[in-house]
Structures are given as structure tokens and as C-alpha cells.
Amino acid sequence: MANPHTETEAGNGPMPRQVPFIIANEACERFSFYGMRNILTPFLISTLLLFVPQPDRASEAKHVFHTFVIGVYFFPLLGGWLSDRFYGKYNTIFWMSLIYVAGHACLAVFEDNLQGFYLGLLLIALGAGGIKPLVSAFVGDQFDATNKKKAKVVYDIFYWTINFGSFFASLLMPLFLKNYGPAVAFGIPGVLMAIATVIFWSGKKRYVHIPPAPPNPDSFTNVxxxxxxARQPGQxxxxxxxxxxxxxxxxxxxxxxxxxxxxxxxxxxxxxxxxxxxxxxxxxxxxxxxxxPDAAVEGVRAVLRILIVFALVTPFWSLFDQKASTWILQANNMVSPQLSLFGFEFKVLPAQMQAVNPLLVMLLIPLNNLVIFPLLRGIGIEPTPLRRMTTGIALSGLSWIIIGWIQLSMDAGTPMSILWQLLPYAVLTMAEVLVSATGLEFAYSQAPPSMKGSIMSFWILTTTVGNLWVLIVNSSVKNEAVLAHIATSGMSSIAFQMFFFAGFALLTAVVFGMYAVRYKMVDNYRKEVIR
Incomplete structure (x- = not known):
């Protein structure tokens, strides 16, 4: 029988009892977010952007979608700053969640009003972005040196739960949009976000609350x-x-x-x-x-090293987030075969293909932890966070080579079943598990104690920068000179962009791997025990 004292000293102490409140909150919140996010592009094309000329509508919808995503992943900077300096994680999450609920209400009420709908998107970007870095950091706050090894398990459960909510949102919301209209389709996620807020509030007295850092003359920005x-003589x-x-x-x-x-x-x-x-x-x-102090200087050095890792992750998000825009637009032009399940006949809607991603995440996380990673360790290969992330970035490039091949076949006049997208979805999802789930763990463990919220904000900012690359490429291909150059390749504009992003990711994977070899991991989990 294991000695509890020895287990605690080794960091294998008991799981914090308050964690289920945060996990349940995250499941509902992610359903609400992905529920509206995954129907946003189809809704924009079919309803809200009808005033835009038909040839330009898909491009405009893609622009609006990625602009919204940029906002969602930009406002974590605000949330992290408010949390670290003024209100703490719990209070910031709670009040931002109320703004989030108000945004969902605007989408449901202003379904046919452009300004009102865009206001709703702004409020959701503010609320979702504001809480995004803090919830994952708040999970980490519940652990200390006695049970820190359980944090890896919880971060995997955390990510699994995110995808549990995302799976049902991706599967059901396109059906609600098609059969009941946008008011219902955007209203249901709003109700789920309200429930998420209540669940989070219910655990208030059980949480470990790390107070915001007092003004620090040796903060990152001051150093x-x-x-x-600073001047030095003669230099x-x-x-x-x-x-x-x-x-x-x-x-x-x-x-x-x-x-x-x-x-x-x-x-x-x-x-x-x-x-x-x-x-x-x-x-x-x-x-x-x-x-x-030397500790403050070394803390800044650690943050700068972390930011280099973050910068090299941004191309991954360029590829990943386009599954909700570019891949849906491709699926719109593919053949949806008649399928039968338990006696029910149905056709897969293009937006529903995104349900494949969270379903595979829920399967791949336990597969990796129970089978693949132990096998690698058995042959002497330790799947460290940076090795996992390097492999994930490379796999994202591979998935876009496959999606580009599908596009080339379609451009050549070959009818392609929508089920062909299952293969690139599977490869991209394995990439996501290796990069995104690992990134949460990496960001928290490497961040100096006084900058947990802010570092998590910078991690999330990588998605903003990734979507920035998409907007830049999307704007560039509207230039006649660029289009003329693409024409010389013999590929369509969309196929050329797909292979461009594939190359972007593969080149980054090489650079990331070279930097990973030199990066020295540190352990910045909380040492003291707070009861």
C-alpha cells in the first residue's frame, strides 16, 4: 500500500475537491462558445451578409470570422492584466462572464440587425477573451507542490471537457440553425453560458484564491x-x-x-x-x-524565452482556425452522401464536419496517455512538452497538404465526397492535442509566479497572431499582381493558399524543433500549501 506522506512529497497528493466546479463551468462555456462560433460563417453567408455581392460574400464572411477570433484571443491581455493587478482571477472571470452572457443575448435578439449583431460579437470577444487565460490559470492555482503531478491529468481532463462541449455544439447547432432559425441557434449557447456562470459562482467558497500581485518595482515591465x-560608460x-x-x-x-x-x-x-x-x-x-534583484532579472529572461516559443506556435493557429472558415467553404462545394444511422437517413451539413475534431480529441487524449506515450517511453523516447509541440506543428502542415490535394481534385472537376475531409481532420486533431493541450501545461509551468495570468494571456495571444496571418494572406490574394503570380502556378487561388499554409507550418516546425533542443525547462508550480 502506498504511503500517503511519500505520495504527497512526490507531488502525487489528492486531487483538489473544487476542481469539478471549474471543469463543469468550462464544459458549458465551451458549448456556448463553439455553438455560436461554428455556425457563424454559414449564418453570415446565408443571412447577415446578403447585401454583399455573391462573389465576395464568402471572402467577407471569412474576414468577419477571423476578425472576431482575433478579438477573442486579443482581449485575454486585458483579462490577464485586470486579474494580476487588481481583481484576482475569480472576480475577473465572474464579471467577464456576465458580459459574455450579454453578448449571446445580442446575437439572439439582433439576428437581422448588422450593428446589433456585431455588438454581440464584440461583447462575446470581450467576455470570452477576458476569461480565457484565467480559467486555465485558475485551475493551476488549485494545485501546490504536494499534488502538482495531478495537474497534468486535470489539464488533460480540462481539455477533454472543452471538446466534449465542442462536439455536441458542432453537431447540434447547425441543425438548430437550419430547422429553428438564428434566434434559437444563438439563444441556446447564451443559456449554456448563463448556466456556466452559475456553476462557477457556486464553488466560490471552495476555491484557492491567489490575491493579485501588489505593485512591484521589480515587475517585468519595470525591469x-x-x-x-540604462546607460553604461562608453557604450x-x-x-x-x-x-x-x-x-x-x-x-x-x-x-x-x-x-x-x-x-x-x-x-x-x-x-x-x-x-x-x-x-x-x-x-x-x-x-x-x-x-x-537577480531573481527579477532572471524572471524577465525566462519570460523572453517563453515568448519565443509562443511566437513559433502562431503559424499552427493560422492553420487550425481555418477549419471553421476555409474548410467549411470547401465543404460547401463537396458532395454530401446519404448516410444511415440507427435507421435514420441524413446528410452531413458542412458545418457539422467540425464535430469530428472534438470527437477525435476525446479519443486521442486517452490514447496518447495510455498507449502512445508509454510506448515511446518504453523505447527510450520521452515525449516532452516541446517535442510534442514540434510534432504537432509538423502534423498541422501535413493536414493542409491533404486538404490541398482534395482542393486540386475538385478544381480538376472530380466530385469529392465531404467524407474525404475526415482524413485531414484526423491529422489536424492529433496536431491540436499535441500543441494546444500541451501548451496550456507548458505556459503555466514555465511562467514566473507573479505573471501566471499574463503569461497565459500571451499564450492565447498566439491565436490572435495566427489569425492575423490569415487576414494578411486573405487580403493579399485580392491583389491583381498576387493573383497573376498564383495563376502561373497552375493552381486555383484557394489551392495555392492551402499549400502556402502547409509550407508555412512545416518550415516553422523545423525552426521550433531547433529551438526546443536549446530550451531549458523550469518548474514554477506553487511551492507553498494553501488550505
Whole structure:
């Protein structure tokens, strides 16, 4: 019989009893989010964007969809900042959830009003984005050094539950949209989000509440500012020069908003500020030593290393999130065969193909943990987080090679069954499990204690940047010179983009793997026990 004291010392202590409240909340919230997200593109094309000329409608729907996704994954910066500095994770999650519910209500009420519907999307982006980094970080807060090894299990359950909600949302919401209209189809997710909020509130007295960090003179931003501005006798400030170049580039990007659109310009400006500011800080970081404690300087160094990993994940999200736009648009032009299940005859709707993704996630997570990973360990290969993520990025590229081959066949006039998409969905889903589920664990474990919420926000920001690449490519292919170049390849514009994104991911996987070899993992789980 195992010794409980030994188990606790090894980090295998009992599971926190409050975790089920967070898991149940996440299941309902993810049903609400994916329920509306997965019918958004079909609804825009069939109902809300009828004023747009038919040839441009699909492209406009794709633009609106990815703009919305950018918002969802941008507002985590706000949620993480409010949580870490002012209100704590619980309060921020609760109040953002109420905004989230209001957004769903707007979608249901303003189904035929463009401005009202877009207001609803904005509120959902604010609410969903605001709570997104905090719920996963809040799960991590419930663990300490005595049971930290159970966190891996809970993060897998957490991700499995997300996909449980997503599966039923993907399967049912297209049917509700088709048979009962948008008011019902968008109203049901709103009800589920309200239930999610009540469940989360019910566990309030059971949670471990980590208070927001007090003002810290040795915070990340203060150390970075010191490093950039510090002078040393006889030396220039090359890091500051790099940061200023990034700021000027960001300003230039904002000035281009009349031509690029505000979303692309603003997101690109943010990317330039973060990238050049981070590089510049790294170049001069040692200048902050002595003016700040060594631990604070090393904390900044750790964050900069984490941000490099995050930056290399962004191409994965470029590919993954297009399953709800580009892949649906492809499915609209495919043949849906008559299927029979338990005596019922039916045809698969294009939007319902997305149900394959969460269903496979629920199967692949236990398959990986119970079969594949033990087999790899048995032959001497440890599936570390960074190895898993490298493989996942490469698999995402492979899935787009397959989807591109399907598109080439369709362009050649070959009728393709919608069931052909099952293969790329399977490959992309394995990629998702290896990148996304692992990324949650990696981000929390590597983040310094005072920056858990903010680092999780940066992890989620990778999705914003990934969707930014989609918007840039989508805008580029509207240029006549670009279209002329694509025409010389002998491929259609859509097929060319598919192979472009495949190459983008495969090249990134090579670079990611090279960086992963040099990255030194740390353990930043909470050491003290809070009862």
C-alpha cells in the first residue's frame, strides 16, 4: 500500500475537491462558445451578409470570422492584466462572464440587425477573451507542490471537457440553425453560458484564491524599462535602438490602417512592439542587474524565452482556425452522401464536419496517455512538452497538404465526397492535442509566479497572431499582381493558399524543433500549501 506522506512529497497528493466546479463551468462555456462560433460563417453567408455581392460574400464572411477570433484571443491581455493587478482571477472571470452572457443575448435578439449583431460579437470577444487565460490559470492555482503531478491529468481532463462541449455544439447547432432559425441557434449557447456562470459562482467558497500581485518595482515591465534605458560608460544602447525601430514600425502600421484595415494594422503594430521590444530587452538585460534583484532579472529572461516559443506556435493557429472558415467553404462545394444511422437517413451539413475534431480529441487524449506515450517511453523516447509541440506543428502542415490535394481534385472537376475531409481532420486533431493541450501545461509551468495570468494571456495571444496571418494572406490574394503570380502556378487561388499554409507550418516546425533542443525547462508550480 502506498504511503500517503511519500505520495504527497512526490507531488502525487489528492486531487483538489473544487476542481469539478471549474471543469463543469468550462464544459458549458465551451458549448456556448463553439455553438455560436461554428455556425457563424454559414449564418453570415446565408443571412447577415446578403447585401454583399455573391462573389465576395464568402471572402467577407471569412474576414468577419477571423476578425472576431482575433478579438477573442486579443482581449485575454486585458483579462490577464485586470486579474494580476487588481481583481484576482475569480472576480475577473465572474464579471467577464456576465458580459459574455450579454453578448449571446445580442446575437439572439439582433439576428437581422448588422450593428446589433456585431455588438454581440464584440461583447462575446470581450467576455470570452477576458476569461480565457484565467480559467486555465485558475485551475493551476488549485494545485501546490504536494499534488502538482495531478495537474497534468486535470489539464488533460480540462481539455477533454472543452471538446466534449465542442462536439455536441458542432453537431447540434447547425441543425438548430437550419430547422429553428438564428434566434434559437444563438439563444441556446447564451443559456449554456448563463448556466456556466452559475456553476462557477457556486464553488466560490471552495476555491484557492491567489490575491493579485501588489505593485512591484521589480515587475517585468519595470525591469525591461530599466534594461532598455540604462546607460553604461562608453557604450551605446543597441537594444533601445531596436525597440524604437519596433515602435516606429508599429506607428507606420497604424498609419496604414486606411489601406490594410484597422484590425490588421493594430494587430501588426502589437506584434512589432512585442517582437522588437523583446529583442531589445534581451540585448541589454544584464544592465538591469544590480538595479533589480537577480531573481527579477532572471524572471524577465525566462519570460523572453517563453515568448519565443509562443511566437513559433502562431503559424499552427493560422492553420487550425481555418477549419471553421476555409474548410467549411470547401465543404460547401463537396458532395454530401446519404448516410444511415440507427435507421435514420441524413446528410452531413458542412458545418457539422467540425464535430469530428472534438470527437477525435476525446479519443486521442486517452490514447496518447495510455498507449502512445508509454510506448515511446518504453523505447527510450520521452515525449516532452516541446517535442510534442514540434510534432504537432509538423502534423498541422501535413493536414493542409491533404486538404490541398482534395482542393486540386475538385478544381480538376472530380466530385469529392465531404467524407474525404475526415482524413485531414484526423491529422489536424492529433496536431491540436499535441500543441494546444500541451501548451496550456507548458505556459503555466514555465511562467514566473507573479505573471501566471499574463503569461497565459500571451499564450492565447498566439491565436490572435495566427489569425492575423490569415487576414494578411486573405487580403493579399485580392491583389491583381498576387493573383497573376498564383495563376502561373497552375493552381486555383484557394489551392495555392492551402499549400502556402502547409509550407508555412512545416518550415516553422523545423525552426521550433531547433529551438526546443536549446530550451531549458523550469518548474514554477506553487511551492507553498494553501488550505
Amino acid at each position: 525591461a524599462r530599466t534594461a532598455l534605458l 551605446s544602447r543597441p537594444g533601445l535602438t531596436v525597440a524604437v525601430v519596433g515602435a516606429l514600425g508599429a506607428l507606420a502600421s497604424l498609419c496604414m490602417s486606411p489601406w490594410w484595415g484597422f484590425v490588421i494594422a493594430a494587430c501588426l503594430a502589437l506584434v512589432l512592439l512585442l517582437a522588437f521590444g523583446g529583442i531589445g530587452t534581451g540585448m541589454q538585460l544584464e544592465r538591469a542587474r544590480g538595479l533589480h
